[in-house]
Amino acid sequence: MSIETDATIADFGGKLLKLKHSAKSTNCEMKFNLFIPGSASSSKPAPVLFYLAGLTCTGDNGAEKGFFQNKASEKGIAVVFPDTSPRGLKIEGEDDSYDFGSGAGFYVDATKEPYSNGYKMYSYITDELPKAIFSQFKELDSSRVSITGHSMGGHGALTLFLKNPGKYKSVSAFAPITNPSKCPWGEKAFSGYFGENDKQRWSEHDATELLPKYPDNTDILIDVGTGDNFYKQGQLLPENFEKAAKDAGKNVKVNYREGYDHSYFFISTFAGDHVEHAAKYLLK
Amino acid sequence: MSIETDATIADFGGKLLKLKHSAKSTNCEMKFNLFIPGSASSSKPAPVLFYLAGLTCTGDNGAEKGFFQNKASEKGIAVVFPDTSPRGLKIEGEDDSYDFGSGAGFYVDATKEPYSNGYKMYSYITDELPKAIFSQFKELDSSRVSITGHSMGGHGALTLFLKNPGKYKSVSAFAPITNPSKCPWGEKAFSGYFGENDKQRWSEHDATELLPKYPDNTDILIDVGTGDNFYKQGQLLPENFEKAAKDAGKNVKVNYREGYDHSYFFISTFAGDHVEHAAKYLLK
Numbered sequence: 371m372s373i374e375t376d377a378t379i380a381d382f383g384g385k386l387l388k389l390k391h392s393a394k395s396t397n398c399e400m401k402f403n404l405f406i407p408g409s410a411s412s413s414k415p416a417p418v419l420f421y422l423a424g425l426t427c428t429g430d431n432g433a434e435k436g437f438f439q440n441k442a443s444e445k446g447i448a449v450v451f452p453d454t455s456p457r458g459l460k461i462e463g464e465d466d467s468y469d470f471g472s473g474a475g476f477y478v479d480a481t482k483e484p485y486s487n488g489y490k491m492y493s494y495i496t497d498e499l500p501k502a503i504f505s506q507f508k509e510l511d512s513s514r515v516s517i518t519g520h521s522m523g524g525h526g527a528l529t530l531f532l533k534n535p536g537k538y539k540s541v542s543a544f545a546p547i548t549n550p551s552k553c554p555w556g557e558k559a560f561s562g563y564f565g566e567n568d569k570q571r572w573s574e575h576d577a578t579e580l581l582p583k584y585p586d587n588t589d590i591l592i593d594v595g596t597g598d599n600f601y602k603q604g605q606l607l608p609e610n611f612e613k614a615a616k617d618a619g620k621n622v623k624v625n626y627r628e629g630y631d632h633s634y635f636f637i638s639t640f641a642g643d644h645v646e647h648a649a650k651y652l653l654k
Numbered sequence: 655m656s657i658e659t660d661a662t663i664a665d666f667g668g669k670l671l672k673l674k675h676s677a678k679s680t681n682c683e684m685k686f687n688l689f690i691p692g693s694a695s696s697s698k699p700a701p702v703l704f705y706l707a708g709l710t711c712t713g714d715n716g717a718e719k720g721f722f723q724n725k726a727s728e729k730g731i732a733v734v735f736p737d738t739s740p741r742g743l744k745i746e747g748e749d750d751s752y753d754f755g756s757g758a759g760f761y762v763d764a765t766k767e768p769y770s771n772g773y774k775m776y777s778y779i780t781d782e783l784p785k786a787i788f789s790q791f792k793e794l795d796s797s798r799v800s801i802t803g804h805s806m807g808g809h810g811a812l813t814l815f816l817k818n819p820g821k822y823k824s825v826s827a828f829a830p831i832t833n834p835s836k837c838p839w840g841e842k843a844f845s846g847y848f849g850e851n852d853k854q855r856w857s858e859h860d861a862t863e864l865l866p867k868y869p870d871n872t873d874i875l876i877d878v879g880t881g882d883n884f885y886k887q888g889q890l891l892p893e894n895f896e897k898a899a900k901d902a903g904k905n906v907k908v909n910y911r912e913g914y915d916h917s918y919f920f921i922s923t924f925a926g927d928h929v930e931h932a933a934k935y936l937l938k
């Protein structure tokens with residue numbers, strides 16, 4: 371199905387498109403935002419950075435509050451802001467909690483009923499959405515794609531990168547869930563989407579377990595605020611990811627940012643750094 | 655009454671404070687946001703830019719979506735994001751429309767009953783709020799203050815600047831209502847706050863009428879989007895303001911920005927330019 375445009379908004383010298391399409395993987399209409407820099411054209415297509423949002427978010431939060439567009443415009447990079455789950459599937463309980471079901475797809479393909487009917491955000495983000503975008507927007511370059519994300523979306527960015535060597539030119543994350551098998555958010559989500567006992571599948575979507583298996587070295591940028599309550603509660607566990615990196619000889623840089631919290635004020639402060647990180651690989 | 659702090663949020667190397675205080679002029683508790691750059695201290699106090707928001711907004715919109723902090727941090731300028739009206743006064747009808755009453759104080763002191771009881775945003779913004787801020791935050795410099803604003807807040811910025819020569823070092827505006835006596839929004843607000851017949855008072859709060867009376871030359875920066883529906887509907891009338899400037903020999907620069915709308919995507923795109931404009935006067 372082709373993508374429909376709900377709005378075209380002038381933004382930082384380019385345009386922010388509010389888009390929707392009927393998605394097979396998630397069995398519903400999916401909305402998302404796409405920033406195309408003013409420099410992009412079909413003869414000079416722009417590379418693309420995917421920004422995966424966190425729990426409770428839609429594709430709007432990053433577009434309105436993340437301020438990726440400022441640096442992306444300067445660098446000539448497009449940014450995709452997808453939604454975080456299917457919507458309106460009418461699965462019993464899907465809207466009951468903020469950290470599971472709608473707004474909390476965790477970028478996995480659920481295997482457990484009833485969520486296996488539509489909660490396929492892994493396939494949606496890695497396959498169906500990029501195919502739909504690149505077949506329609508000729509001013510974007512499908513051969514140059516990077517990924518970043520926040521919190522649950524940081525988990526998404528890290529795992530999608532690590533599971534698909536070569537697919538993304540670079541990865542970075544803001545306050546990511548790095549070891550979901552060992553934190554309450556991840557345990558709840560993986561139990562619900564995979565079942566409590568399918569620990570093999572859990573490990574296949576756990577960045578800390580995936581990192582040592584990655585075939586090349588890495589250059590992963592992570593920012594975490596020391597004032598982030600979810601960091602303090604042990605939902606993010608960046609130290610586990612750092613230890614795995616050290617043990618495996620992988621290059622991972624975690625910046626612990628004094629006093630910063632989990633909000634979009636934190637993200638917007640460091641968004642420029644993450645676009646720069648992607649630009650190193652997208653523009654070389 | 656002293657200002658209470660609801661939250662302190664690390665932001666662009668400084669901090670965003672979510673504040674509230676009991677205000678006499680508006681007869682209620684007023685909330686606002688204050689960004690203090692990391693460079694500010696009591697021995698090196700920062701100059702201050704007031705950002706007045708538009709219809710329906712609170713002090714949160716500009717702080718979350720305006721992107722002023724990026725350039726303000728770089729320049730060492732603090733930014734105040736006040737609310738747009740009193741709240742909860744229980745005046746009959748005050749919550750009935752988006753363009754009058756709550757969220758729509760128009761930065762005037764109402765003289766007509768019942769709004770004369772508390773709808774005193776002119777006194778609040780020019781007098782009570784700055785006094786409260788500067789008596790409490792010694793890292794801010796009360797002698798260096800500029801003002802900007804959006805839409806209704808652009809009207810506020812222009813009129814407060816023009817009515818108080820010397821009080822503000824500079825002024826700029828995003829898609830401002832420049833001639834409220836001649837547009838539907840202004841006619842409704844001034845009729846409700848001043849009465850239909852007090853045209854003298856209307857003219858005292860109309861930037862296009864105030865501009866020729868300003869005792870010095872000006873350097874006023876205005877951005878307006880050509881895709882702004884409120885511009886197209888004749889709510890903003892920047893051409894009237896430009897004509898008044900030309901006739902009076904005042905320096906007013908209106909940039910008509912191709913395709914931009916009235917949203918915070920427009921504001922965030924040009925926020926850096928407006929902070930630069932203020933910095934020319936605040937930092938010299």
